[in-house]
Amino acid sequence: MSKKILLKNVHNQGQATFDGYVNSGGLLGLKKALKKDPKEVIEEVKNSGLRGRGGAGFPTGVKWGFVPRDTGKPVYLICNADESEPGTFKDRVIMERDPFLMIEGMIIAAYALGSSLSFIYVRGEYSYPYIKTLEAIKEAYSKGMLGKNILGSNFSHEMVLHRGAGAYICGEETGLINSLEGKKGQPRIKPPFPAVKGLYGCPTCVNNVETLAVLPFIFSEGWEAYAALGTEKSKGTKLISASGHINKPGVYEIELGYPLKEFLEVECGGVWKGRKLKAVIPGGSSVPVLRADEIEKVNLDYESLRDAGTMLGSGGFIVLDETADMVEVARNLAHFYAHESCGQCTPCREGGHWVEKVFTRISKGRGVPGDMELVDSMCSQIAGHTICPFGDALVTPAQSLMKKFPEEFKDRILNGSKSTNPLNYELGH
Amino acid sequence: MTDKKFDVCEKRAEEIIAQYPDKHSAVMPLLYLVQEQSGCITEEGILWVSGKIDMAPVHVREVATFYTMYYKKPVGRFHFQVCRTLSCALRGARDVTGYLKERFGLEPGEVSLNGLWSYEEVECLGSCGTAPMCQVNDTFFENLTVEKLGRIVDRIEAKKPNLKLSVLRDEMGDGLQGNPKSEVI
Structure with a gap:
């Protein structure tokens, strides 16, 4: 379908070993980057048009440019491998099958930033990716890819793998930094931004696994080759992790700008069981939902999805078929956010549970007229009133599901009927 | 004050602490050691971690209760x-x-x-x-x-x-x- 950069080698036998990696063309980008001036490395990443793949889509080279090198303090690089957004399982593939790609990208980034110590923060549940990455780091040290004078250059770099312990909020970069410092993973007020005052109060850059894994290509093939892929503003390729009611769930690499409908019907094999499409959540659970009739002219890139009123986000592509009960979907996601709030800001800590309670009573046939307005009013008091974007992430699916499928919520409230297709087992919690 | 129980973890704990510029960063991996040794996070485990990294027990407990993967009571094998x-x-x-x-x-x-x-x-x-x-x-x-x-x-x-x-x-x-x-x- 389109050019593969990140998944090109994932099916190779032995790709997760140093020799396998080098045999598939690995280290070429790092060797070339180490011969350039760090400033030149940053410029080329800017030129490539690469944008952060964790969800925000901020230009990577520009983010690097914010990190000062002359403060006299160490500069830290952190690889955000805390992949926790529901529907997202793309970084896991790189860690499990091609971990040296991530490590090589990290060394390039560290060289550009002037960092001698980096961390990979991997979510606690990712045991197998943790093991594969740990093995790869050990082998990288033994082969001179990490440690002193990397590949015979003057650049030295150490890397530490850190395991999280089950907190969605640690995917937020300042929450992650607090967690890495040995605190609760509660986000910090910005400014100061991590670029200036991050880990241990030092300049810090946090990049997503996928973002870092693109770097070897940008330097082995040249930034022009990367910038030639995708659309005018959305350059390159993106990993899309597709799940839900489709025939072929999995991780796909697409060139940005790929038509959403074609992706769903061709790559994902269409909606399962011969059923009709009802809705798509294109970028992880925190982005607005698209109804089936809204996907026709939408492409998978930052601008097209924004124009359609949603976001590319992390690329967590969740498909819902005609049997999906949208009140139950709203309730399921509300439960997730209520559970994962870090508890720091009152609107989010309390509001998340209130939203879940109202969706639960609607779903159980105990909704009362005015419940939708009630949720809307709670949402407006949460969004924008919290330290981190979690509050916005919480209200987005709640409000967008009510807005796009109002009749389902209204009918349930008026009829007082229970869901005939409940999503979760009632454990009484 | 701390239990002999964690003696087997000492060497590993030192290696973990040495990885970080600040030893407080070792609180999470050390809590995993406690959980592996005791099956869940115990009060004596919290005190052991506290002593290893000079962190007040209340802060160690705060971390242990914030993250869902640390069990506060025993689970099945x-x-x-x-x-x-x-x-x-x-x-x-x-x-x-x-x-x-x-x-x-x-x-x-x-x-x-x-x-x-x-x-x-x-x-x-x-x-x-x-x-x-x-x-x-x-x-x-x-x-x-x-x-x-x-x-x-x-x-x-x-x-x-x-x-x-x-x-x-x-x-x-x-x-x-x-x-x-x-x-x-």
């Missing part, structure tokens, strides 16, 4: 965590939970009398493409059906494999060798 979030729910997570409830005859969080089994529902485990799924200790079991899950429980009951990622030895248990991988197209 095989602890099933069923993903309940959207993608798994859409493909039948409720049947997975329902099966475990019936098979073990337990409520979530309860441990069977023989100490072998416990289960709970958890939020997204990042395995949405192979839904529904559950994690047993540190091992993912994916693309589940009730029949497949039944065979998995039978096999665990018969073989009692090691499904834990060992922090103490920093290498994988036997059970993790055959870990299914996420589907890649």
Whole structure:
């Protein structure tokens, strides 16, 4: 379908070993980057048009440019491998099958930033990716890819793998930094931004696994080759992790700008069981939902999805078929956010549970007229009133599901009927 | 004041602490050591971590209670965590939970009398493409059906494999060798 950069080698036998990696063309980008001036490395990443793949889509080279090198303090690089957004399982593939790609990208980034110590923060549940990455780091040290004078250059770099312990909020970069410092993973007020005052109060850059894994290509093939892929503003390729009611769930690499409908019907094999499409959540659970009739002219890139009123986000592509009960979907996601709030800001800590309670009573046939307005009013008091974007992430699916499928919520409230297709087992919690 | 119990972890603890510019950063990996040694986070474990990294016990406790993967009370030798979030729910997570409830005859969080089994529902485990799924200790079991899950429980009951990622030895248990991988197209 389109050019593969990140998944090109994932099916190779032995790709997760140093020799396998080098045999598939690995280290070429790092060797070339180490011969350039760090400033030149940053410029080329800017030129490539690469944008952060964790969800925000901020230009990577520009983010690097914010990190000062002359403060006299160490500069830290952190690889955000805390992949926790529901529907997202793309970084896991790189860690499990091609971990040296991530490590090589990290060394390039560290060289550009002037960092001698980096961390990979991997979510606690990712045991197998943790093991594969740990093995790869050990082998990288033994082969001179990490440690002193990397590949015979003057650049030295150490890397530490850190395991999280089950907190969605640690995917937020300042929450992650607090967690890495040995605190609760509660986000910090910005400014100061991590670029200036991050880990241990030092300049810090946090990049997503996928973002870092693109770097070897940008330097082995040249930034022009990367910038030639995708659309005018959305350059390159993106990993899309597709799940839900489709025939072929999995991780796909697409060139940005790929038509959403074609992706769903061709790559994902269409909606399962011969059923009709009802809705798509294109970028992880925190982005607005698209109804089936809204996907026709939408492409998978930052601008097209924004124009359609949603976001590319992390690329967590969740498909819902005609049997999906949208009140139950709203309730399921509300439960997730209520559970994962870090508890720091009152609107989010309390509001998340209130939203879940109202969706639960609607779903159980105990909704009362005015419940939708009630949720809307709670949402407006949460969004924008919290330290981190979690509050916005919480209200987005709640409000967008009510807005796009109002009749389902209204009918349930008026009829007082229970869901005939409940999503979760009632454990009484 | 601290227990002799953690003597076996001393060497590993020192190695972990040495990795970080600030020893407070070692609180999470050290809590994993405690959990591996004691089965859950104990008060004596909190005191041991506190002493190792010069962090007030209350702060160690704060970290231990913030993160869901530190167990505050004992779980079964095989602890099933069923993903309940959207993608798994859409493909039948409720049947997975329902099966475990019936098979073990337990409520979530309860441990069977023989100490072998416990289960709970958890939020997204990042395995949405192979839904529904559950994690047993540190091992993912994916693309589940009730029949497949039944065979998995039978096999665990018969073989009692090691499904834990060992922090103490920093290498994988036997059970993790055959870990299914996420589907890649």
